[in-house]
Amino acid sequence: MTGAFTDYPTTPSIYDETVAHRGEVRPGYEQIATQFDTFGLEDVRNRGEYVSKSYHDQGVTFDYEGEERPFPLDIVPRVIDAQTWSHVEAGVAQRVTALEAFLADVYGPMQIITDRVIPRHIVTTSNHYHRVAFDIQPGNGVRVHVSGIDLIRDGEGAFRVLEDNVRIPSGVSYVLTNRRAMTSTLPEVVGTHRIRPVAAYPSRLLRALRAAAPSGITDPEVVVLTPGPYNSAYFEHSLLARLMGCRLVEGRDLVTQGGRVLMRTTHGLQPVHVIYRRVDDDFLDPVAFRNDSVLGCPGVLNAARAGNVTIANAVGNGVADDKLMYSYVPDIIRYYLGEEPILPNVDTWRLEDPTHREEVLDRLDELVLKPVDGSGGKGIVIGPQASRAELDQLRETVSASPRGWIAQPVVQLSTVPTMVDDGLRPRHVDLRPFAINDGEKVWVLPGGLTRVALGEGELIVNSSRGGGSKDTWVLSGDGRRTRVEPRAQRQVQIGTAPQVALKRSEAEPAEQEQQQQQQLADQEVGPC
Amino acid sequence: MLSRIAESLFWIGRYLERAEDTSRLLEVHLTLLLEDPVVDEEATSEVLLRVMGIDGEASPDHQTVLQLLGWDETSLTSMVAAFYGARESARRSRETVSLEMWEAVNTTWNMMRGNRLQHVPAHRACQLVRERCAVVGGIADTTMTHDEGWQYMMLGRQLERVDMTSRIIESAAYNAESPYAWTQTLRACGAHHAFIRTYRGAATDAQAAEFLLLDRMFPRSVLVSLQAAEDALASLESTTGGRRTGLTGEALRALGRARAELEFGSLEETMAHLPERMSRLQRTCSAVNDAVSDHYFDGAGASVWRAGVR
Numbered sequence: 001m002t003g004a005f006t007d008y009p010t011t012p013s014i015y016d017e018t019v020a021h022r023g024e025v026r027p028g029y030e031q032i033a034t035q036f037d038t039f040g041l042e043d044v045r046n047r048g049e050y051v052s053k054s055y056h057d058q059g060v061t062f063d064y065e066g067e068e069r070p071f072p073l074d075i076v077p078r079v080i081d082a083q084t085w086s087h088v089e090a091g092v093a094q095r096v097t098a099l100e101a102f103l104a105d106v107y108g109p110m111q112i113i114t115d116r117v118i119p120r121h122i123v124t125t126s127n128h129y130h131r132v133a134f135d136i137q138p139g140n141g142v143r144v145h146v147s148g149i150d151l152i153r154d155g156e157g158a159f160r161v162l163e164d165n166v167r168i169p170s171g172v173s174y175v176l177t178n179r180r181a182m183t184s185t186l187p188e189v190v191g192t193h194r195i196r197p198v199a200a201y202p203s204r205l206l207r208a209l210r211a212a213a214p215s216g217i218t219d220p221e222v223v224v225l226t227p228g229p230y231n232s233a234y235f236e237h238s239l240l241a242r243l244m245g246c247r248l249v250e251g252r253d254l255v256t257q258g259g260r261v262l263m264r265t266t267h268g269l270q271p272v273h274v275i276y277r278r279v280d281d282d283f284l285d286p287v288a289f290r291n292d293s294v295l296g297c298p299g300v301l302n303a304a305r306a307g308n309v310t311i312a313n314a315v316g317n318g319v320a321d322d323k324l325m326y327s328y329v330p331d332i333i334r335y336y337l338g339e340e341p342i343l344p345n346v347d348t349w350r351l352e353d354p355t356h357r358e359e360v361l362d363r364l365d366e367l368v369l370k371p372v373d374g375s376g377g378k379g380i381v382i383g384p385q386a387s388r389a390e391l392d393q394l395r396e397t398v399s400a401s402p403r404g405w406i407a408q409p410v411v412q413l414s415t416v417p418t419m420v421d422d423g424l425r426p427r428h429v430d431l432r433p434f435a436i437n438d439g440e441k442v443w444v445l446p447g448g449l450t451r452v453a454l455g456e457g458e459l460i461v462n463s464s465r466g467g468g469s470k471d472t473w474v475l476s477g478d479g480r481r482t483r484v485e486p487r488a489q490r491q492v493q494i495g496t497a498p499q500v501a502l503k504r505s506e507a508e509p510a511e512q513e514q515q516q517q518q519q520l521a522d523q524e525v526g527p528c
Numbered sequence: 529m530l531s532r533i534a535e536s537l538f539w540i541g542r543y544l545e546r547a548e549d550t551s552r553l554l555e556v557h558l559t560l561l562l563e564d565p566v567v568d569e570e571a572t573s574e575v576l577l578r579v580m581g582i583d584g585e586a587s588p589d590h591q592t593v594l595q596l597l598g599w600d601e602t603s604l605t606s607m608v609a610a611f612y613g614a615r616e617s618a619r620r621s622r623e624t625v626s627l628e629m630w631e632a633v634n635t636t637w638n639m640m641r642g643n644r645l646q647h648v649p650a651h652r653a654c655q656l657v658r659e660r661c662a663v664v665g666g667i668a669d670t671t672m673t674h675d676e677g678w679q680y681m682m683l684g685r686q687l688e689r690v691d692m693t694s695r696i697i698e699s700a701a702y703n704a705e706s707p708y709a710w711t712q713t714l715r716a717c718g719a720h721h722a723f724i725r726t727y728r729g730a731a732t733d734a735q736a737a738e739f740l741l742l743d744r745m746f747p748r749s750v751l752v753s754l755q756a757a758e759d760a761l762a763s764l765e766s767t768t769g770g771r772r773t774g775l776t777g778e779a780l781r782a783l784g785r786a787r788a789e790l791e792f793g794s795l796e797e798t799m800a801h802l803p804e805r806m807s808r809l810q811r812t813c814s815a816v817n818d819a820v821s822d823h824y825f826d827g828a829g830a831s832v833w834r835a836g837v838r
Contacts, residue, residue: 056638264826
């Protein structure tokens with residue numbers, strides 16, 4: 001049989017999530033494969049183009065070097081079956097719970113250091129360990145209100161954690177808009193799958209933010225703090241604010257007075273209780289951090305310390321998602337929860353450890369080196385792809401500041417078919433599931449953001465490096481939706497309203513009308 | 529409502545109206561050049577530019593006008609720049625304006641960005657801008673709550689309409705010797721059809737001026753716009769606790785004074801000093817704008833943080 005994935009190339013060392021090595025379509029993708037065959041490649045491509053056009057007009061964009069670009073959405077969804085997902089879900093929740101405990105500890109009693117699980121200097125030399133945040137007690141004890149744990153699938157298809165994001169992870173807005181776009185672009189495909197919905201995210205987030213309000217505040221004023229329209233994630237900030245019905249404020253809208261945070265409104269100054277900030281620590285409060293920042297609000301940290309305002313996510317969380325700390329997270333999970341990690345890390349060498357360093361420096365040309373503070377793929381050197389000069393330069397940099405680097409083997413991220421100029425081709429993907437902690441439960445949004453590297457063989461998926469995204473479908477049950485026949489309706493004649501009845505049947509397809517009349521004739525057709 | 533958002537909404541109103549009115553003005557100017565064989569292209573263009581606040585353009589032709597008032601993004605007076613202003617204000621208040629309205633604004637901007645209007649016949653470009661402004665305005669009216677924010681937008685729109693209409697009338701006054709001047713002015717205000725229907729075709733210049741300034745039925749007349757601006761301002765005052773004195777009191781007074789002068793002054797006198805009267809209306813708009821800014825948008829400007837003093 002020839003079909004959408006017939007001449008689709010696979011590589012033995014890389015796990016393709018859609019097509020197995022023998023060319024057969026994996027479970028979960030059969031319906032999509034069949035339907036794509038029916039559409040034909042041209043139709044699928046046209047629908048993909050329709051999506052880009054609609055993103056352009058809706059302003060679903062990210063800011064790249066001062067230019068607004070539509071966020072690329074690929075037309076082929078990524079499917080995760082129910083069983084695989086429950087494993088991921090449990091693993092993410094476990095990790096977030098452990099990181100919460102870790103943060104509460106390092107900004108308080110420091111028991112984990114006393115117990116020698118983690119060396120003291122690892123914490124204290126982290127650029128994101130903020131002494132000014134020491135002993136600030138958050139409203140309901142939550143510091144990681146929102147997290148994004150980056151996952152990849154290795155050569156065997158097993159999910160591994162690549163990186164933790166517990167500062168201000170972004171991307172969830174694309175999860176929401178991608179689903180809407182796919183629903184309108186591929187209604188036939190979406191309609192035959194049982195996909196767990198993602199639309200609950202904003203209300204979950206709002207609930208968690210309200211739950212984190214300072215004590216005694218029953219109806220808190222929750223605001224979203226953005227650096228402004230020139231921030232790369234401004235689209236996301238405005239979308240979340242709109243969906244939560246919150247005000248979207250900039251630093252200049254806020255003032256602090258007497259340890260309280262107020263916002264400037266047309267009715268004068270009004271109190272703010274919870275700030276879902278999308279401004280980095282360094283820019284949040286010029287009193288505590290960079291005094292040249294005009295994006296933040298002076299005094300906001302003092303207000304948080306006084307317990308008058310909650311900052312979500314908490315200040316100083318960066319100490320937990322530092323890439324060096326990442327290598328300790330399995331130990332952190334064992335220490336606080338007494339459990340084995342559900343999702344394994346990628347093997348990691350710590351450059352600051354002399355024996356690790358020696359080994360890494362010997363094998364620079366086969367490993368990936370990452371700066372511990374980098375984000376968006378910045379500063380990463382992929383050994384096998386680097387030139388001799390680059391590697392020599394790297395050797396020097398790493399030897400000069402070993403605390404700043406980690407090394408990992410080159411992991412061949414899994415691939416998913418993606419529409420490119422040549423048709424559907426395998427492209428590498430990762431996954432960022434989002435989790436919300438409301439203080440009672442860590443809830444993981446079913447799915448998350450699948451980012452895809454659009455270049456062939458490219459391993460870095462970030463949008464700042466030309467990456468795109470895919471809609472991520474977490475299937476419910478066996479994933480198939482059986483068609484629910486419309487319930488037979490008894491036609492009721494009310495006075496003189498035949499026009500209305502006529503209009504109604506006009507609006508419906510003729511077949512359905514016949515079907516209904518058929519059912520009418522059969523009288524009762526049991527409940528659906 | 530956040531002061532900054534209120535200010536954005538006010539400016540969405542102003543910019544939308546400015547884009548729409550500029551397109552009317554521009555289209556009529558182009559038609560005039562085509563239809564009236566004796567018109568002096570350079571002189572008429574100069575008057576138009578002067579009325580729009582552009583001085584010192586050496587011997588402008590219709591291409592210059594088209595660029596400065598039409599599609600040039602860098603010219604502050606162009607309809608594209610005005611629409612860009614509306615789009616940026618909407619972007620800043622994206623969580624407040626309705627989703628449908630944002631999409632309408634953004635789609636329009638995608639149609640005209642990058643000097644795209646340059647490649648469309650000028651007449652069609654003007655029409656497009658006007659239609660899209662009507663779409664955005666209509667969607668805003670029917671999908672936004674008519675709360676404080678909407679009132680700010682209305683205030684902005686009406687104030688801009690007074691300002692622009694007064695400029696259009698002023699340009700007619702300068703072109704008084706052309707037999708088509710008032711017909712064109714009526715067209716520029718979208719009032720030609722309404723005027724013909726009202727006066728059954730047999731009308732004088734003074735009646736045309738009267739119609740544009742004073743007609744109570746025509747939605748774009750100066751009187752109706754002033755009244756609508758007053759209503760918006762009054763309703764804003766009532767939401768902020770009815771402070772009827774102070775700065776907005778001043779804004780209301782300025783609007784009321786301008787309206788009374790039109791309504792109860794003699795038309796002959798207004799006609800005799802038309803350019804001067806129209807300039808005065810423009811000054812009133814600017815004074816109202818400042819008073820509203822000071823009163824409602826205070827603190828919305830960028831604040832500066834320097835060594836512990838904000």
